[in-house]
Amino acid sequence: MDLDAYVNAHRATWERLDELSRRRGLSGAEADEIIDTxxxxxxHLSVIRSAAPDASLVAYLxxxxxxxxxRAAGTKGDTWAEMARFVTQSFPxxxxxxxxxxxxxxxxxxxxxxxxAWWLLDHPRIESSLASADEIERLVNNDFEGYYSQHAATSFAAQVWTNNFWLAALCIALGIFGFPVVFMLVFNVINIAIVASIMIRHGRGDLFFGLILPHGLLELTCxxxxxxxxxxxxxxxxxxxxxxxxTALGEEGRSAIGVALGLVGLLLISGVIEAFVTPSGLPTWARVGIGIAxxxxxxxxxxxxxxxxxxxxERGDVSEADRGFAAPVA
Structure with a gap:
């Protein structure tokens, strides 16, 4: 089959379908037309796949x-049904x-x-190479606790949510290269260990765990x-x-995008806890209990x-009908 000739013969039909699918409102005649088109x-897609497969053209169609x-079948009800399916099936x-x-x-x-953290506690001289005595004193007595209450709760929740999702999205997006994910993970883990060791050494371990556990359990899990x-x-x-x-990258990539979308909701919950529960006047056991629950x-x-x-x-992938290689044909 001459692919160029086939494309030229049917381009107008494809452009018409593209135009109809982008319209905000369709008349009755246009609704019938979009189904027929x-x-x-x-x-056309089925013919191209079988006779002259072209990756870019197949992807476009x-x-x-x-x-x-x-556009033809989607309704508000369908959208809510898809969202419910994502939350109760695809994501989990x-x-x-x-x-x-x-x-x-x-x-x-x-x-x-x-x-x-254990190694740092066993080697107290390392602490002085990480920060000055004044910086450590400020961290222990003011900065660590003050971080959670220095901004208005709503703006702080939004900031935390955005920062955490950006970090999670980077882990997923850069995952294909492998090493950057390991680097970011180790970097964050070491930072937590350093702060933990400093707080514990200076007798503020209860404050450290009392502030980080309520939101940190879910946040770090994300x-x-x-x-x-x-x-x-x-x-x-x-x-x-x-x-x-x-095929492997396509399947895992679609699932990864779905997980990233789901993490938006989980990190929102974590951000709300960090902004409203962590710095609250509740006793430590109550705040930590909320985080554990x-x-x-x-x-x-x-x-x-x-x-x-x-x-x-269910595998967390899009439905078979929505996959490029399994689009329905007449």
Whole structure:
């Protein structure tokens, strides 16, 4: 088949479908037209795939069909149904499927944190090389505690949420390269260990754990998840298994994007706790108890809803009809 001739013969139909799919409102005749045009373009895609596969053209038509399908069939009710499906099935199933990656990252990070903090406590002279005596005194007596209450709670929550999501998004986006994720993870873990060792050495360990645990349990878990997902993405092209590298990256990449979207909600919860609970006047046991309860609820979410959805066949990927290689045809 002469692909150029085929494209020229049907370009007008594709452009018409593109135009209809971008319109805010469709008349009755246009609604009928978009369905008819969709079916014709789906047939064109099927022909191109079988007779003269061209990656860029297939990707273009697949995206065009996906947008047209959403425009023709999407309703507000459908949108809410998709959101509910994401929260109750796709997101927890993706977390459950990749659980060994982020749980391994979590375990290794905790071991490293404890080891570094322990080593610093065993070598007190290192502390003086990290900061001056005045800086350490300010950190212990004022800065660490003051950090959580120096800004208005609402603006502080937004700032924390944005910063944490940016870090998580970087872990996922740079995951394909592997090393940057490990670097960011180790850098953050060592910083936590340094602060912990300083606070503990100066008799403020109770203050440190009382302020960091309420929000830190969920916040750090989100970071570990992002790092685990990023490393899983890296491993998808290093060792794709029976899949081609392109297929493995596509599947893991779509799941990674879904996890990133889900982390937006989790980090929002963490940010609210950090802004409103951590610096509150509640007793330490109550603040830490809230953090533990939220953390436990997260694990129950992953290992109940996520396990159920995973066992039912959900993998955290987009639906088969929305994948470029499986667009419906007439």
């Amino acid at each position: 969709y079916q014709r373009v789906a047939t 697949s995206a065009l069909l996906a947008r047209a399908r959403s 199933a993706a977390l459950y499927r990749m659980r060994w990656w982020w749980l391994s990252v979590m375990g290794a990070s905790m071991v490293l944190t404890v080891a570094v 970071l570990f998840i992002a790092a685990g997902v990023g490393l899983r993405l890296f491993w998808a092209w290093v060792a794709p298994g029976a899949r081609s590298r392109a 939220v953390w436990a609820a997260f694990f129950a979410y992953v290992f109940t809803l996520g396990r159920w959805a995973y066992n039912a066949g």
